[in-house]
Amino acid sequence: MRNIWRDRNGNFAIMTALLAVPLFGAAGVALDISQALVVKEDLQKAADATALAAIAKNSPYVIEARKMSGDGPIIAQGNVSMDFFNKASADHGDDFVVTNVALKVNKTGNEVESYVEYKATVNTTLSQLLNMEFFTVSGKATGKYVTERYTNFYLLLDNTPSMGVGATPRDVATLVANTRDQCAFACHDVSAGANSYYNLAKKLGVTTRIDVVSKATVALMDTAADMRLVPNQYRMAVYTFGEKAEDTKLLEVVPLTADLALAKSSASKIDLMSIPKQGYDNDQQTDFDRAMTQIGSKMGLQGDGNSAVTPEKVLFFVSDGVGDSYKPTICTKRTTGGRCQEPIDTKLCSALKSQGYRIAVLYTTYLPLPTDGWYNQWISPFQSEISGRMQDCASPGLFFEVSPTQGIADAMSALFKRVVTSPRLSG
Known part of the structure; x- marks a missing residue:
């Protein structure tokens, strides 16, 4: 046994085997983060489009704003909140899941403002070697429309x-x-x-x-x-x-x-x-x-x-x-x-x-x-x-x-x- 412990032959292979998991895991994290950033960019575009759609001239929210005599949150029929996000999801297949989208529209004076917040989980690949099954991305967008722009x-x-x-x-x-x-x-x-x-x-x-x-x-x-x-x-x-x-x-x-x-x-x-x-x-x-x-x-x-x-x-x-x-x-x-x-x-x-x-x-x-x-x-x-x-x-x-x-x-x-x-x- 004393000779076995003293033997250093094959130590490179052993060290490589021991480091393989963290090395591949680190590389996988980098790749998965890049993918998450791509997803976030597309979701941000969806959020921007949603914020603009909510305050388009003929949207139900702007129509409702013109009926209101005062200021406050706008409650209107119609839901534009998921349309653009669903398209983004379709473009990426099963890469991510949108877990939350919140749309709020408020009127202050002659301004109608929209607020969109989103959150999604992006599935990982090699990062799962480190027990990381998904990343979470989130963001927000705001839009403004003046109902009577001078x-x-x-x-x-x-x-x-x-x-x-x-x-x-x-x-x-x-x-x-x-x-x-x-x-x-x-x-x-x-x-x-x-x-x-x-x-x-x-x-x-x-x-x-x-x-x-x-x-x-x-x-x-x-x-x-x-x-x-x-x-x-x-x-x-x-x-x-x-x-x-x-x-x-x-x-x-x-x-x-x-x-x-x-x-x-x-x-x-x-x-x-x-x-x-x-x-x-x-x-x-x-x-x-x-x-x-x-x-x-x-x-x-x-x-x-x-x-x-x-x-x-x-x-x-x-x-x-x-x-x-x-x-x-x-x-x-x-x-x-x-x-x-x-x-x-x-x-x-x-x-x-x-x-x-x-x-x-x-x-x-x-x-x-x-x-x-x-x-x-x-x-x-x-x-x-x-x-x-x-x-x-x-x-x-x-x-x-x-x-x-x-x-x-x-x-x-x-x-x-x-x-x-x-x-x-x-x-």
Whole structure:
């Protein structure tokens, strides 16, 4: 026996056997913790979705909140608490079990807040070597919806000469067929008088892009009037790029007002910018940089939207997305004589969004004009970038592109509704 105890042969195998269980157990814990974190991430997404669903505009909780005369917890028919969690469970199979979900909705003033808490047990694999059969994960999400959110809309409407293009392919074809130089633009050339393409378009019954935008803006005022729940909930200001090319500037067509009927009447008079003669100022009338900078100074400090005194400020931008201005050094595309033709420079949009403003963008698709030599040389090379730049300018979820055959009025109304009915996660 004395010799056996002294014998050290095979000690590595013995030590390995003794350490195998804790080593595999430790590795298993690391793997199982990683799996638990994946599950928690998916459950957190489910909790966020549940919190938002509970305070969606037409949810039973928000409907009940509008009926309440005072503050307090909301009791409503309907249960959204498990829908998203059940989907998460289905995606993971038997990896975990949701043991508890609690949803509470409270109303305070004009705010409806949702609170979601969850707990789940995540099954383990190798961790069971250490007698750990499951891990517990938990989390919470909160959402906030203002039943009467007060919002000031600042509409920036592109009325520069490029918006004189025919509104549909048929309108474009009509202009091309009836102009000596096959021009698709109804240029408001004052020097041509009654013979201007602007007047020709009117005579031929051609609808231009600015005509459609003007009518859509008028219809938007009706949408806002129909949707407001309390007086002064929505106020509108309307701006264009100027009445005439000799005085391009941010032109206030409608000063900020809650009188939507007045705004509607004034918006109906929006027209294409006039030019004194063909080629005036090298056609540099679409200065997005200046317009974005100037309208930012008009909006003032951002508010929380909880009252008429602290309204949320939203920029509502409608354009075909192509700038044309004098930018000899900072143009994102090649220039000619300092003239810069480019998609919108999104740095200006980012500067506004950094101040808390939301930007809703309605992009009226810039039509390819293959019969136009100017288009082929200067715009066609970046045609594919225009839509993406306009989308990058918009705040998340607030971008619409409208082709010539679609309804600009319907798109503008839908975009407005998206702005005013979006609940948000608050924590």
